[in-house]
Amino acid sequence: MAINKNSTGYTITFSVVLVCICGALLAFLATQLKPFQNANIANEKRQFILSAAGFASLDSLKKLQKSDIEKMFSESVTSNVYDFEGSPIQGEDAFLIDIVKEFKATKNEPKIRRYPVFTCVNESDTSYVIPMAGNGLWGPVWGFAALGSDQNTITGIVFDHKSETPGLGAKITDQSFVDMFTSTTKTVMKGDKYMGLKVVKGGLKEPNHEVDAIAGATITSNGVSAMLKSAFKPYMKAWDKIK
Amino acid sequence: MSAKKESLFSKKNMKLIKDPLNDSNPISIQVLGICSALAITIMLENAFVMSMSVLFVLIMANVIVSVIRNMIPDKIRIIVQLVIVATLVITVDQILKAFVYEVSKQLSVFVGLIITNCIIMGRLEAFALGNKVGPSFLDAIGNAFGYTWILLVVGLIREVFGSGSLTMFGLEGLIPESWMIENGGFYEHNGLMLLSPIALFLVAGVIWVQRAKNRKLIEEN
Numbered sequence: 001m002a003i004n005k006n007s008t009g010y011t012i013t014f015s016v017v018l019v020c021i022c023g024a025l026l027a028f029l030a031t032q033l034k035p036f037q038n039a040n041i042a043n044e045k046r047q048f049i050l051s052a053a054g055f056a057s058l059d060s061l062k063k064l065q066k067s068d069i070e071k072m073f074s075e076s077v078t079s080n081v082y083d084f085e086g087s088p089i090q091g092e093d094a095f096l097i098d099i100v101k102e103f104k105a106t107k108n109e110p111k112i113r114r115y116p117v118f119t120c121v122n123e124s125d126t127s128y129v130i131p132m133a134g135n136g137l138w139g140p141v142w143g144f145a146a147l148g149s150d151q152n153t154i155t156g157i158v159f160d161h162k163s164e165t166p167g168l169g170a171k172i173t174d175q176s177f178v179d180m181f182t183s184t185t186k187t188v189m190k191g192d193k194y195m196g197l198k199v200v201k202g203g204l205k206e207p208n209h210e211v212d213a214i215a216g217a218t219i220t221s222n223g224v225s226a227m228l229k230s231a232f233k234p235y236m237k238a239w240d241k242i243k
Numbered sequence: 244m245s246a247k248k249e250s251l252f253s254k255k256n257m258k259l260i261k262d263p264l265n266d267s268n269p270i271s272i273q274v275l276g277i278c279s280a281l282a283i284t285i286m287l288e289n290a291f292v293m294s295m296s297v298l299f300v301l302i303m304a305n306v307i308v309s310v311i312r313n314m315i316p317d318k319i320r321i322i323v324q325l326v327i328v329a330t331l332v333i334t335v336d337q338i339l340k341a342f343v344y345e346v347s348k349q350l351s352v353f354v355g356l357i358i359t360n361c362i363i364m365g366r367l368e369a370f371a372l373g374n375k376v377g378p379s380f381l382d383a384i385g386n387a388f389g390y391t392w393i394l395l396v397v398g399l400i401r402e403v404f405g406s407g408s409l410t411m412f413g414l415e416g417l418i419p420e421s422w423m424i425e426n427g428g429f430y431e432h433n434g435l436m437l438l439s440p441i442a443l444f445l446v447a448g449v450i451w452v453q454r455a456k457n458r459k460l461i462e463e464n
Binding site: 026 | 262282316317320322323334338340342
């Protein structure tokens with residue numbers, strides 16, 4: 001008996017079978033590839049931290065093998081986690097805290113957030129790298145900022161984003177944007193007052209605490225600005241203990 | 244099933260491979276898949292990975308759709324094609340993320356957008372639904388390479404003149420340092436090459452050259 005291809009029953013059966021096959025296939029693939037993808041993400045995070053701490057430029061770090069990055073990281077970076085009051089949290093691996101998820105999970109409750117610090121020793125220079133997270137136009141933006149041994153001056157910074165517009169918001173990862181934070185002195189404190197950093201349009205009023213925004217990417221720039229403004233504040237209470 | 248079996252590499256079948264390279268090229272003649280040709284040709288390596296992704300998706304989709312073409316209910320055939328293409332594209336995306344992470348980051352959304360690449364839907368609808376597996380396979384190869392060669396040409400020109408490198412082959416600084424303006428020379432990397440609009444001019448250039456060489460492509464009026 002020939003099957004009527006255009007009957008409703010056949011159509012439904014066909015779609016159910018097709019979707020089940022495709023779904024099963026994708027689920028299998030996702031679980032199989034997850035370890036590789038996670039290794040890549042961890043490797044990238046190490047590259048970001050090392051680059052912010054000034055070991056080498058991001059581009060040259062990207063050319064290194066994963067094992068070399070891991071070795072470099074384990075040799076020169078130690079990490080701690082602090083709570084909002086600046087007391088260390090024991091038994092937490094700072095590296096495993098996904099700052100974007102952490103930020104989302106504690107959106108309006110900075111008091112229960114965990115704050116990782118990566119202490120990087122590059123020859124004799126010590127820098128403190130802290131992760132930051134915020135919202136861009138289409139999705140999260142995040143980054144790592146390195147403060148020098150005075151725990152005040154920015155010595156390096158990297159940004160990344162999930163899905164900002166290529167050519168506009170995505171420019172936050174460009175070297176030209178990143179360089180603005182280190183080409184002149186940027187500090188998070190003005191005397192004893194916490195300033196944070198800002199991304200502004202129309203000229204800098206506080207040249208030590210502001211950088212120029214990206215033209216055509218207002219919302220991404222605002223997101224980065226909000227992230228930079230608040231990122232360093234919670235650490236103020238912890239700095240004394242880190243020294 | 245026809246009684247006498249046609250060879251897979253008969254003249255008629257070879258035409259399926261050759262035509263899309265030139266006479267019915269998906270980009271320059273049918274003007275399909277332009278979006279990705281503009282967006283991801285900034286470096287040769289990106290163009291290559293993108294082309295290979297499209298090659299994989301197009302071949303698999305054409306073959307799968309051709310195999311089940313007599314089972315697909317007509318009413319939902321477009322959705323069925325979409326489900327198959329989407330599954331393949333997600334597969335490619337996951338594999339890229341696992342093994343060439345850097346490139347996958349640069350291709351960003353454009354891998355996902357293969358789903359909406361008109362070349363793929365076009366070939367499925369126009370060819371795979373009505374032809375046997377062998378010819379569909381060849382048709383996919385032909386069209387994918389028709390897409391590939393244009394992407395590679397555009398990518399090559401943009402990378403060499405835009406940033407003076409070919410990272411795919413580990414070549415950097417193709418332009419001698421002494422030529423650069425900052426060293427007293429006459430040369431400067433062309434910033435326009437790094438922007439999408441230039442790809443449109445390059446594709447237009449390809450179309451021009453191709454039509455000048457192949458007179459029968461020129462329309463009457």
